[in-house]
Amino acid sequence: MIIALAALLVPAPVAAARLCDLAMRTISCFVRQPGFILAVINFCLGLVWMAVIRPLDAPDEPGHLQAIMQVRKQHILPEMHLQPAVNTAREVIWPPRDPETVAYIRKVRQDLPVNDHYLVIPYKSVQPPLYYVIAGLVAHIAPPEPKTVLYIGRLVSVLFGVATVYFCWLAIRELVPDAPVLAVAAAGVTALLPQFCFTNAHAANDSAVNLAATAGFYFWVRALADPEFDRRLFGAGAMLGFALLSKLTAIALLPGLALVILFRMFQARPSV
Secondary structure, eight states: OHHHHHHHHTHHHHHHHHHHHHHHHHHHHHHTSHHHHHHHHHHHHHHHHHHHSOTTOSTTHHHHHHHHHHHHTSOSOOOOEEEEOSSSSSEEEESOOOHHHHHHHHHHGGGSSOOOGGGGSOGGGGSOSHHHHHHHHHGGGSOOOHHHHHHHHHHHHHHHHHHHHHHHHHHHHHHSTTOHHHHHHHHHHHHHOHHHHHHHTSSOSHHHHHHHHHHHHHHHHHHHHOTTOTTHHHHHHHHHHHHHTTOGGGGGHHHHHHHHHHHHHHSOOOOO
16 A cells, blocks of 8 residues: 555656646747747836836827826726716716826926826726736736836836737748748837837737737737637637727727638638
8 A cells, every 4th residue: 555655656756847847948938939028128128118108298198197096096097087077067076086086187287298187087997908907907916106117107008018018929930831031020120119119118908909909910820720629719819808898999800800700601611
């Protein structure tokens, strides 16, 4: 009995060592990929851009910050309702805005090139909530101070941009497998593009929809490359849902996915 138990226990360290060795080799291969290297470069650039851009000195960033703060501090999905006031011609906003966030925006906007009154209106809370929910949940690692939450939202946006660069490399590699240099060139240009870096370096939902669209394109190419590989279409549908929950302009991806499905339906199956 003891010998039998020993025989069962002896292979465990060996199996664990093999599993560890396999994991290390997998990680080693992954970090040596050109796409990963370009993603790391983009991450470093994103951190620089994130530090250089002044707080709220980016398009619509005050509105995005208020939407994130609704998740982080008020524990609700972002929303905004305008309704006529009872005795005045002005409009009131529901739900009530966070006083600390409004005070922070009013203080910072004095030094901004654009410092209109509309900056304190949470007009971005009408957007789909996915990015704000993710940023708001991540922001729970820190106190709910507006400036701190702002930079956490920026970091989440930077990470979405990093993933976009990697999926760009994957997509072009699948599209032209015989020309790997094109994949490196496309992802490299994307990673170094100033407008791309700026978009990802401020708190906004644009980086989330960019990631979803790029990953969706990768799944489309994989689905069309192999007639028998149907599971990738589930990923394509998931990325479409991710995009629509990030920004409504992602509805432009619907015709593309519909064409992929049609091509799949009429694609010639290999004879058995």
